[in-house]
Amino acid sequence: MSNKEDILAHLTDLIVDMKDCETTAVHPAATFEDLELDSLDFVEVQVSVKKRYQVNLVPDLFANGTIANVGQLVDYIAAESVAVEA
Amino acid sequence: MVRETRDSLSDRPWDLVCVGTGISALTYGALRLREAPGQRMLFLEQHNVPGGYSSEFVRPKQGARFDCSLHKLTGMGETGNLRQLFRELDLESSVELVFSPAWFQVAGGVELMLDQVPSRMRDALCDAFPDEAGAIDAFLYEVEVHGRNSYMQFEVMLGRFEPDFKALRVAHRTLKIITVLDALRARFKDPRLIEILSLPAIYIGAFPEQCAFLYYLHVVYASLYERSAYMRGGSQQLSRLLVSQIESMGGEVRLKTDVEQVLIDPDSGLATGVRTDRGEVRADRVMINASPRYALETLLPPLDALAPHRARAAEQVTANATTTLYLVLDCPPESIGLDHAETMVLADDPLAALEARRQARAQPTEAALCEPAYWGASSFEVTNYHALDPSGGAVVIVNVLDDIRHWPPRKTPEYRQKKRRVAEQLLARLDKVRPGLRGHVRYSEVSSPRTYERYTRNSAGSGYGNLVLPEATPNLINHNFPVRNLSFLSAWISGSGYEATMGYARMLVRSAPPARLARTGTDRSF
Ligand SMILES: Cc1cc2nc3c(=O)[nH]c(=O)nc-3n(C[C@H](O)[C@H](O)[C@H](O)COP(=O)(O)OP(=O)(O)OC[C@H]3O[C@@H](n4cnc5c(N)ncnc54)[C@H](O)[C@@H]3O)c2cc1C
Numbered sequence: 001m002s003n004k005e006d007i008l009a010h011l012t013d014l015i016v017d018m019k020d021c022e023t024t025a026v027h028p029a030a031t032f033e034d035l036e037l038d039s040l041d042f043v044e045v046q047v048s049v050k051k052r053y054q055v056n057l058v059p060d061l062f063a064n065g066t067i068a069n070v071g072q073l074v075d076y077i078a079a080e081s082v083a084v085e086a
Numbered sequence: 087m088v089r090e091t092r093d094s095l096s097d098r099p100w101d102l103v104c105v106g107t108g109i110s111a112l113t114y115g116a117l118r119l120r121e122a123p124g125q126r127m128l129f130l131e132q133h134n135v136p137g138g139y140s141s142e143f144v145r146p147k148q149g150a151r152f153d154c155s156l157h158k159l160t161g162m163g164e165t166g167n168l169r170q171l172f173r174e175l176d177l178e179s180s181v182e183l184v185f186s187p188a189w190f191q192v193a194g195g196v197e198l199m200l201d202q203v204p205s206r207m208r209d210a211l212c213d214a215f216p217d218e219a220g221a222i223d224a225f226l227y228e229v230e231v232h233g234r235n236s237y238m239q240f241e242v243m244l245g246r247f248e249p250d251f252k253a254l255r256v257a258h259r260t261l262k263i264i265t266v267l268d269a270l271r272a273r274f275k276d277p278r279l280i281e282i283l284s285l286p287a288i289y290i291g292a293f294p295e296q297c298a299f300l301y302y303l304h305v306v307y308a309s310l311y312e313r314s315a316y317m318r319g320g321s322q323q324l325s326r327l328l329v330s331q332i333e334s335m336g337g338e339v340r341l342k343t344d345v346e347q348v349l350i351d352p353d354s355g356l357a358t359g360v361r362t363d364r365g366e367v368r369a370d371r372v373m374i375n376a377s378p379r380y381a382l383e384t385l386l387p388p389l390d391a392l393a394p395h396r397a398r399a400a401e402q403v404t405a406n407a408t409t410t411l412y413l414v415l416d417c418p419p420e421s422i423g424l425d426h427a428e429t430m431v432l433a434d435d436p437l438a439a440l441e442a443r444r445q446a447r448a449q450p451t452e453a454a455l456c457e458p459a460y461w462g463a464s465s466f467e468v469t470n471y472h473a474l475d476p477s478g479g480a481v482v483i484v485n486v487l488d489d490i491r492h493w494p495p496r497k498t499p500e501y502r503q504k505k506r507r508v509a510e511q512l513l514a515r516l517d518k519v520r521p522g523l524r525g526h527v528r529y530s531e532v533s534s535p536r537t538y539e540r541y542t543r544n545s546a547g548s549g550y551g552n553l554v555l556p557e558a559t560p561n562l563i564n565h566n567f568p569v570r571n572l573s574f575l576s577a578w579i580s581g582s583g584y585e586a587t588m589g590y591a592r593m594l595v596r597s598a599p600p601a602r603l604a605r606t607g608t609d610r611s612f
Binding site for chain 1: 244245593
């Protein structure tokens with residue numbers, strides 16, 4: 001599994017568990033608004049991503065819309081975790 | 087000291103211009119400049135004093151200083167979030183904190199002193215309501231666990247505190263979706279105890295039938311377990327200290343400068359600065375310390391890209407505004423029964439009050455329904471400022487939650503009459519629980535929601551931002567906001583109170599995105 005696939009799978013598990021939604025609802029184009037993520041969900045995503053990929057998702061990334069959907073989140077984590085490994 | 091000049095506002099773009107100098111903007115400025123000392127930051131304030139609600143006004147002839155909002159800074163104990171922030175801001179040595187022994191005194195039907203130490207406050211409640219001791223303990227456990235988790239939200243977001251997510255999830259599923267009133271009714275039998283425990287909702291501009299229980303638990307946790315204190319010199323001193331810090335680090339604060347419009351370049355979709363009544367200011371980044379609703383309706387251009395945000399802001403329910411009665415007595419308030427810094431006066435009949443408010447909310451412009459509901463029937467809060475800081479005079483301030491919609495425009499005879507009516511009603515109610523007090527009033531003055539609206543520009547004159555209703559959708563004003571270099575900060579975003587607004591400002595400073603992303607993140611157009 002590529003790094004991005006692994007990240008998407010991890011986020012899918014997490015979001016399905018948090019929101020009790022269908023797995024198919026979590027795809028790269030799904031926005032956080034579509035998924036109805038609230039502030040608690042963001043925090044849980046943050047903590048989980050930090051633990052698994054050592055990537056710090058500062059709140060401003062979500063607040064200013066830099067990361068607004070699942071695909072952008074996957075890309076960001078992939079880029080930052082590569083940077084961490086490098 | 088802050089400038090009041092009429093010169094043109096410099097052609098060189100600022101790194102950041104901020105609309106408004108409420109406590110959150112000032113905190114943001116002071117913290118940000120510490121981190122990035124070379125930054126050119128400009129703070130513009132329409133009023134002639136900085137601070138927004140964190141300010142005061144004086145009546146020299148009466149020897150009185152009236153604080154516009156502050157009576158309690160929560161989180162001021164050794165481990166409190168605000169205390170830590172005071173340390174980071176080097177404010178601890180400049181301010182004298184006053185810790186009152188009482189959380190609040192209860193008057194009207196039940197006379198009770200609730201201590202600030204949770205175990206003593208528990209004992210006082212259990213003595214007064216012995217049959218409810220078990221429920222009181224269970225409630226305090228909820229405050230300690232769920233209130234604490236919720237209180238730590240900014241620390242969690244900054245990765246400095248990891249809560250038990252299972253407990254937090256349960257709290258969000260079960261405690262966030264019920265009102266304070268429903269939750270307390272499910273936990274207690276005695277209507278008097280329910281009314282007493284409902285009182286802290288006033289701190290967030292809510293009645294117990296409106297506010298989400300989880301948010302309320304956090305407020306109780308913040309004031310009781312993390313301790314609250316007053317600052318000698320009041321809130322204006324806090325604002326002044328932050329202004330001088332900003333200025334000493336190269337920032338500028340300009341008063342009497344009204345921002346009329348945030349300028350947006352239609353091609354790039356980015357903010358380029360602001361237009362004020364004194365000319366234009368160019369800046370790389372704009373921050374708005376005002377209500378998003380007001381900003382979207384008045385300050386931002388009517389661009390199609392902002393339409394969904396305008397609609398969303400309009401859907402938010404504003405927390406209640408306040409009407410305030412300022413009193414100067416001819417004797418120390420303690421000598422006539424206002425023994426502690428804060429007294430909460432209970433409603434005579436909580437059920438009738440609830441029904442009166444329901445009717446008032448259904449017809450919010452109907453004075454005949456609103457005045458009895460908000461001024462006559464509901465519980466209200468009284469602060470004895472003399473007990474906190476005698477240098478401000480024999481000052482007592484009475485706050486009732488109110489609604490701007492039944493207040494006529496200012497400067498009309500009806501408006502003046504209404505002010506007289508509210509003063510009369512509140513004094514009569516105060517005199518009933520502290521007989522004789524009225525005879526000691528030397529001077530009185532009233533601020534209505536219209537006064538607050540005028541001085542702070544807050545929507546509906548509310549000092550508390552939006553109501554945190556159980557069914558509230560998260561405040562998504564910043565998500566996908568098309569103007570990427572513009573952000574909001576204030577009680578309308580963070581939740582109300584000094585601790586929340588200052589904590590949010592700190593979180594913004596600490597969570598600035600990596601420089602690489604900040605650069606690439608600004609290329610999105612409409
Ligand atoms: C009666 C009352 C009592 C309270 N008591 C307490 C308490 O004891 N403890 C506590 O923690 N909290 C208390 N609060 C709440 C607390 O005061 C507020 O939540 C907090 O001060 C809000 O700060 P803010 O940064 O959101 O800005 P605000 O205080 O709302 O300031 C916004 C500023 O922006 C300026 N502005 C707006 N538009 C423009 C423009 N176009 N151009 C230029 N300037 C502009 C305004 O003039 C104002 O100065 C109380 C509130 C009230 C109303």
